[in-house]
Amino acid sequence: xxxxxxxxxxxIIEVLNLEDVTVGDIQDGDALFGDGLGLxxxxxxxxIVLLDKEYGIKLSDPKQGKAIFKSIETMAAYxxxxxTK
Amino acid sequence: MTPQGIWRPSFFEEAVPIDSPITAAIQPSYKALIxxxxxxxxxxxxxxxxxAAQQALDEAGVSTPEAxxxxxxxxxxxxxEKFLRTILDNDEQFLTPTSFIQSTHNTVAAQxxxxxxxQGYNFTYVNRSVSFESGMLDAxxxxxxxxxxxxxxxxxxxxxDHTYSLLQRIGYIKPDGVNESIKTSQTQGVNYAxxxxxxxxxxxxxxxxxxxxxxxxxxxxxxxxEITATISGFLxxxxxxxxxxDIAILGINGDxxxxxxxxxxxxxxxxxxxxxxKHLIGQYDSCSAFAPAVAATVAKHGAAQPILRxxxxxxxxxxxxxxxxxxxxxxxSLLLVRTC
Numbered sequence: 001x002x003x004x005x006x007x008x009x010x011x012i013i014e015v016l017n018l019e020d021v022t023v024g025d026i027q028d029g030d031a032l033f034g035d036g037l038g039l040x041x042x043x044x045x046x047x048i049v050l051l052d053k054e055y056g057i058k059l060s061d062p063k064q065g066k067a068i069f070k071s072i073e074t075m076a077a078y079x080x081x082x083x084t085k
Numbered sequence: 086m087t088p089q090g091i092w093r094p095s096f097f098e099e100a101v102p103i104d105s106p107i108t109a110a111i112q113p114s115y116k117a118l119i120x121x122x123x124x125x126x127x128x129x130x131x132x133x134x135x136x137a138a139q140q141a142l143d144e145a146g147v148s149t150p151e152a153x154x155x156x157x158x159x160x161x162x163x164x165x166e167k168f169l170r171t172i173l174d175n176d177e178q179f180l181t182p183t184s185f186i187q188s189t190h191n192t193v194a195a196q197x198x199x200x201x202x203x204q205g206y207n208f209t210y211v212n213r214s215v216s217f218e219s220g221m222l223d224a225x226x227x228x229x230x231x232x233x234x235x236x237x238x239x240x241x242x243x244x245x246d247h248t249y250s251l252l253q254r255i256g257y258i259k260p261d262g263v264n265e266s267i268k269t270s271q272t273q274g275v276n277y278a279x280x281x282x283x284x285x286x287x288x289x290x291x292x293x294x295x296x297x298x299x300x301x302x303x304x305x306x307x308x309x310x311e312i313t314a315t316i317s318g319f320l321x322x323x324x325x326x327x328x329x330x331d332i333a334i335l336g337i338n339g340d341x342x343x344x345x346x347x348x349x350x351x352x353x354x355x356x357x358x359x360x361x362x363k364h365l366i367g368q369y370d371s372c373s374a375f376a377p378a379v380a381a382t383v384a385k386h387g388a389a390q391p392i393l394r395x396x397x398x399x400x401x402x403x404x405x406x407x408x409x410x411x412x413x414x415x416x417x418s419l420l421l422v423r424t425c
Contacts, residue, residue, distance in 0.1 A: 015181075017125040038122060045182045053179040 005076045012072075015050055016043050028073045036071075044069060056084030086110050086133040086281040087366045087375070092140055097382070097390035102364040104266045106259040107249055108278045119200070126183050127196070128163040130243030133281035134193035135200060138237055142201075145285035145293050151233035152206035153194050154224050155241060156216030158370020160190030160209075162245035170247075193241050193281075206233065214416035215303045216240060217282075217374040221420065222301040228288045239283030240371030249277060257413075267364040270339035278367025282374035284381075290425050295381035296406070299323055299421040307417050309346055313353045316409070319419045331403045332383055333357040334376045336410030337395065338368045343414050350409055351396070357407070359395040373410040373418060380406045380422040387424075 009023045012032075016039065030036045033044070047069055051057040057079065059065060068078045086092075088108040089100045115124055115132050118139055124132065134155065142148065159165075165188040171180060186192075191209035198207050206227065210219035217240030224236040252258045259265065259274040267276075286298060302319050313327075320326060333354045335347045351359050360383070366375050383389045387403055408420040 019121065019125050040122070042126075042182055042186070049179050049181045053175070 001076060001080060004080060005072050008072055008076055008079070011050060011054060012047070015046055026072060028076075029071050032069055032071060032075075039069075047075075051079070054085075055079050055082075057082050086112075086137045088278050088280070089365055091136070092282075092378070097365075097392055100365045100392055102266045102392075103276055103278065103367055104264045104269075106253065106261055106263060106274070106276055107244060108276065108367050109244055110278065110280045126187065128161050128187060128243060129279070130157075130161050130163065130241050130281070131187065131193050131196050133243065133279070134239065134241040134283075135197055137239060137241075137281040137283040138197045141237065141239070141283040141285050145235075145287070145291075147235060147285055147287075149201050149203050150205070150235050150237035150285065151203075152208075152224070152227055152236040153198050153201075153203055154206075154208050154210070154220040154236060154238040155191070155194040155197075156210045156212070156218070156220040156239070156371050156374065157190055157193065157241050158211065158213050158216050159242055159245065159248060160211060161188050161192045161243070162248050163243055164188040164192075166245050166247050197237070206236075212416070214370050214373065214410070214412035215305075215418050217371045218301055218303050218410075218418040218420065221286075221298065221377075222303065224286045225298060225301055228286060234289070235285055235287035237283060237285055239281060240374030241281040242279055242369040242371045244277075244279040252277065265339065267337060267339035267361065270341065273341070275338045275340045275363075275368045277369060278372070279369055280366055280372065280375070282371075282378055284377060294425055296384035297423045297425040298377070299423050300419075301421075302419040304417045306415055307411075309349070309414075312346055312417070313349050315417070316350060316353060316407070316419065319421070320407070323421055325405060325421075327353050328356055329405050330354045330357045330407045331401055332360060332380070332389065332406040334360045334362065334379050334406065334408045335395065336363060336373055336376065336412070337361045338363045338412075340413070343411070346411050346414065346417075347409070354407065356401065358389060358398050358400050360389050360393040361395045362393060365392070368412075370412075373408075376408045376410060377420060377422060380408060380420075384422060384424045 164184040167184040224238040406422040
């Protein structure tokens with residue numbers, strides 16, 4: 001799980017082109033949206049594509065996103081339970 | 086925004102001619118102008134456009150223009166390439182929104198307007214090498230017709246790896262490893278680059294004004310043997326003859342096959358000091374937007390900097406400046422600029 005979290009942080013930084021942010025700057029429990037990392041709705045779409053492309057997870061219900069993308073912790077937990085690749 | 090860095094008072098004194106097939110524009114820090122959340126999604130073309138536009142507005146002392154017009158040959162080609170490459174690489178799956186949103190040609194004009202909260206006329210011309218001149222013509226007509234009091238108008242193009250590699254493959258850009266300047270050019274193709282140049286045009290002369298844009302003329306196709314007659318007609322329409330031109334700023338780019346268009350023009354404009362500028366900023370579709378910047382500087386200071394002079398004709402007091410550009414024998418443009 002620790003390895004997955006670190007991998008996820010790296011992929012998010014790369015995909016969202018988060019300039020001046022390193023893996024070490026993101027804590028597992030930090031909010032990804034709003035006051036935390038400050039991501040927005042376009043980033044949410046990028047994260048949905050990231051789940052599909054990298055882990056074979058298709059989010060059929062967009063409402064799920066709010067809980068899944070709450071933090072690195074919640075994302076990693078959802079990926080480890082649902083990944084197909 | 087050029088391979089020589091940003092526009093500044095010492096620009097021409099510090100400029101060094103480029104001699105590489107592809108030269109990127111030197112990028113400043115954008116953090117003071119653009120929030121980090123937006124910067125990370127912007128390609129170089131958008132950032133360069135925003136920066137150059139703000140510089141023009143600052144110098145003119147205008148916070149929000151009444152209209153924004155941008156000319157670009159390839160638009161936001163970096164994001165266009167990224168989006169298309171994703172389609173191919175991922176077999177039309179996993180298409181992400183960011184590169185698509187910002188891949189359209191009018192993104193630069195739109196982002197400038199969003200940042201300035203400018204809800205006025207917003208237009209982008211995509212007419213290859215006369216994209217910028219099309220914007221200048223529109224801006225001039227908008228002001229003359231009284232539609233607006235001022236217009237922010239500029240040209241932007243960015244390097245995109247795949248497109249530039251194709252241009253290199255067909256011989257439009259000099260091959261890698263060839264290091265020739267415009268004056269030493271012996272091989273096919275030219276040195277390419279990227280950049281953004283913006284101006285604030287207004288119907289009134291102000292303390293910040295550089296010069297007056299008198300007329301703009303665009304022609305898609307003209308023969309080498311017809312160009313002097315075309316110029317004569319343009320000058321005649323503005324009550325001038327070829328002897329009245331004090332400075333000619335030509336789009337000479339080192340292409341042996343097409344620079345011959347400029348030879349009869351130099352013969353025709355007997356009194357003009359001939360200047361060139363693409364040795365400093367390179368070739369790209371909207372590069373001719375830099376020519377009015379040269380004209381404006383010469384008009385304001387009354388003399389041309391040595392690095393701009395193509396030949397050593399005696400300089401005389403500057404009043405009328407003619408700008409002529411073409412690319413590969415097509416997309417000819419004539420601009421007449423006057424001191425004010």
